[in-house]
Amino acid sequence: MPRDYVSRSDSRRRHDGIACLAPRGVTRRDALRLLMGAALGAAASSALLPVSALSEPSTQQKLDAAQMSYEQAQAELEAIGNEVADAAAQLSQTQAQVSDLTEQVSQKQSEIDAKQDQIDETQSQIDQKQDDIDAKQAEIERRQKALGDRMSSSYKAGSTSTLDLLLSSATFEELTSNIYYLDKVSEADREMIDGVKTLKAELEQDKADLEQAKADLETQKAELETQKAELEEQKAELEELESQQAAELEAVRAKQAEAEDLVNNLDSQVKELMAQRDAELLAAQQAAQEAQQPDEVIITGSGSLAAVQSATYSTPSPGSGLCAAWVSNVFRNAGIGSFYGNADDMYYRWCGYSTSQIQPGMIIAVNTAPFSAAAVIYGHVGIYVGNGTVRHNRSGVVRSDSLSSWVSMYSATATVRCGWLGGVALS
DSSP states (O other): OOOEEEEHHHHHHSTTTOOOOOSOOOOHHHHHHHHHHHHHHHHHHHHTSOGGGOOOOOHHHHHHHHHHHHHHHHHHHHHHHHHHHHHHHHHHHHHHHHHHHHHHHHHHHHHHHHHHHHHHHHHHHHHHHHHHHHHHHHHHHHHHHHHHHHHHHHHHHTTHHHHHHHHTOSSHHHHHHHHHHHHHHHHHHHHHHHHHHHHHHHHHHHHHHHHHHHHHHHHHHHHHHHHHHHHHHHHHHHHHHHHHHHHHHHHHHHHHHHHHHHHHHHHHHHHHHHHHHHHHHHHHHHHHHHHOOOSEEEEOEEEOHHHHHHHHHHSOOOOTTOHHHHHHHHHHHTTSOOOOOOHHHHHHHHOOEEGGGOOTTOEEEESOOTTSHHHHHHOEEEEEEETTEEEEEETTEEEEEEHHHHHHHHSSSSOOEEEOGGGEEEO
16 A cells, blocks of 8 residues: 655644654663763763863763672672671680580589598598597507506516415315416406407508598599699680680671671662663653654555454464564554564554544553563553453453553553554554
């Protein structure tokens, strides 16, 4: 079908008197290209200028530098976080060792105290044995003195006393009895002295045994005290290490706090630069769009509205995020033609009407939408099929929404516009 080239005023009289805006605007990518081109041009020009004439870095360059600094600071913060975790783990391990050694020292002290109690008890027994030995020694001395006195008295009296006792016996039986008596007295004295000496010897042996036991206990106590001293020395070393590790952990945490402050400041700086860049992009986009207003609109022809309406129900979704591809497939399946580009291309190229002027068969689009990262950049597009219904491919599903709900949903961040795709008016 031949193309008709008409002026802007003539085009307003066509399509049932609907006013048509510029068919091709400037997309965000165009604005970004303009900014990048301007930045490259400025960079090339700056190479020819003296240092004093160099311009300030662009916002994008500042943003790139800030983002790089932010990423480096974030990586440094993560590394410091690992250091903090390692230092905390080492300190916790040392504290556990100190606690274990403290328990061991306490246990050794309990054993030492128990040994001391045994030593004290043994010493008490030794003291008691000594008292018994002293008493027996006194008894031996007393009995030896009594025997000595009797022998001395007998010596002074001479042997006549014993002889008189024997000669005074009136009968043989009395003589025998007196001799037996004298023998028994001497034997009793000897047995008494021997018995006391034997008991004293036993007491002295018991005392010696107790003193040996006490010496053994003293040796065991000394060994325990040596072990305790070694444990206390280890504990002191670990406590010194614990103090050093605590100081190191505190220093690393202070370093971590400084890194967090730096990351937070850089994050704020990046956000501010991103907002500034977006504002500059939007301003450049608007300025470029205003600068590119053609003098005429190209009308390519007409097509079947019924075919497009039918194709909106028979054409499947090509996938999630492919709203413009689905619209292109609908028009190709309806035999209208092949039209390419993403949603914001169609928005700036063909959507020159407000939604109050929408007609069945028109596409309806926005240049940005907040529902996904791709939608923010490329926008969204659908087809108005009449009777207040819009068909569109969203999240991989072809669905129908009312015109009012579609406009309400997508007008939050952009102006909803409509128009004839490819300049083909459907009827």
